[in-house]
Amino acid sequence: MKINHGIEYGAARLAALIFQLLPHRFAVRCGGRAGRAAGLVLAGRRAVVRTNLEIAFGDQYDRAGREELTDRVFDNLGRTIAEIARFPRLSKDQILSLVTADGMDSLREVQEHGRGAILAGSHYGNWELMGAYINALGYPVDFMVRGQHNPYFDRYLTRLRAGGGVKVIHSERGMKEVIRALKDNRQVAMIADQHGGGGGVLTTFFGRTVSVPRAPAALAVKFRTPILTGFMVRNADDTHHLRVDPPLYPDPQGDPEVETERLTRIYTERIEQAIRLRPELWLWTHRRFKPVADQEQTGNVYVQK
Numbered sequence: 001m002k003i004n005h006g007i008e009y010g011a012a013r014l015a016a017l018i019f020q021l022l023p024h025r026f027a028v029r030c031g032g033r034a035g036r037a038a039g040l041v042l043a044g045r046r047a048v049v050r051t052n053l054e055i056a057f058g059d060q061y062d063r064a065g066r067e068e069l070t071d072r073v074f075d076n077l078g079r080t081i082a083e084i085a086r087f088p089r090l091s092k093d094q095i096l097s098l099v100t101a102d103g104m105d106s107l108r109e110v111q112e113h114g115r116g117a118i119l120a121g122s123h124y125g126n127w128e129l130m131g132a133y134i135n136a137l138g139y140p141v142d143f144m145v146r147g148q149h150n151p152y153f154d155r156y157l158t159r160l161r162a163g164g165g166v167k168v169i170h171s172e173r174g175m176k177e178v179i180r181a182l183k184d185n186r187q188v189a190m191i192a193d194q195h196g197g198g199g200g201v202l203t204t205f206f207g208r209t210v211s212v213p214r215a216p217a218a219l220a221v222k223f224r225t226p227i228l229t230g231f232m233v234r235n236a237d238d239t240h241h242l243r244v245d246p247p248l249y250p251d252p253q254g255d256p257e258v259e260t261e262r263l264t265r266i267y268t269e270r271i272e273q274a275i276r277l278r279p280e281l282w283l284w285t286h287r288r289f290k291p292v293a294d295q296e297q298t299g300n301v302y303v304q305k
Contacts, residue, residue: 009152016085016160024094027086028079028238035078036071049073049284056206056289057279072280076234080126087128087163092136095164099133099232103244106228107139110247115225116182117247120216120267122193123283124274125232130242131189132164134230140186142167144178175219182223190216192264193271193282195290201264202292205272211292217263221250229267231274234281245270 015034019027039046049070053061061069090098110117119134119141121127131141143166158168169177169188181188192213200211220227226247233241248266250259275282 006152009156012153012156015081016156019082019085020089024086024090025238028082031078031080031082031085032075033078035074035076035081038078039071039074045285046070046074048287052284052288053279055208056275069280070284073282073284076125076281077283077285079234079238080128083126084128084160084164087132087160090132090163092165095129095132095136099129099240099242101133101242101244103230103242103246104137106244106247107134107137110187110226110228111139111185113226113247114185115223116185117187118182118216118220118225118227119187119189120192120227120229120271121189122229122231122271122274123191123286124193124271125234125278125281126240127232128161128164128166129240130230130232131161131166133232133240133242134187135165140167140184141165142169142177142181142186142188144169144171144188144190146171178219179223182219182225187228188219190219192216192267193288194286195288200292201261203261203265203268205268205288208289209292210268210289212264212268214260214264216267217250217260218256220248220263221256221259224250224252226250227263227267229270233278 019031022030039049050066053066053069119131121143131143135141143161145168161168167181169181178188190213194213196211196213198211199214201214201217202209203212204210205212216227219225226249228244228247230242230244233243235241248263250263254262
């Protein structure tokens, strides 16, 4: 056991215990304050947020506006963490009471389709609560995730997700569990808003060419599975409203590569539209606008930690 892993794990457990002992809305507000404080301490991550906002919005925000928006990004992140920490204390009825929703016909439609669904997930609002809420409605959801560097924290996060009723599939174990989940008519949530690397699909995001993970659309095409997008919007009182979009269906007669690119482009556009409406709800702390080719995005310089 690495000493730093033990310290990180102990700190996470202590913070989670505090959030679990506090009344729900007070705990969430405290999480927001803690998030803002962390945003001031984590200078490297704050610099990444500023750079991302400047790339995405240009002159739409002046320097003061970007700083204020950056504070709100960390505020939402802190509130989200507090809510996730409280999953073991929330009953199914309590989870349902925290969320209102539109687009439930889309969930019923893909359930009746019978081939499962790929939920093209994004780090927007409280994305973890979205999975817990959909599961509480009776539509089983599995999260496909990459393991955390800290194995103790990774196991604890898995237990927290289980507190919200969500099953975790670790990407390191390959696609067998994903295929099994789709055959069982389950929804598999896969993050689709981060850098896709050299094997990703190139598309446009906030006017820039970016690489998007190929797996969500490629799996949908291969198994003729619909793709869902949904966005959890935080209300002023820390309740939430979920909007589920109409499902995207791959064309079984289409060229697989063309269909993969088409579906990726559409759900990336949906993610961008949601972010533009409430930019503080997206997790701008990762380096989204990485270069995808030598001739592209040469001006996108990030401040390294």
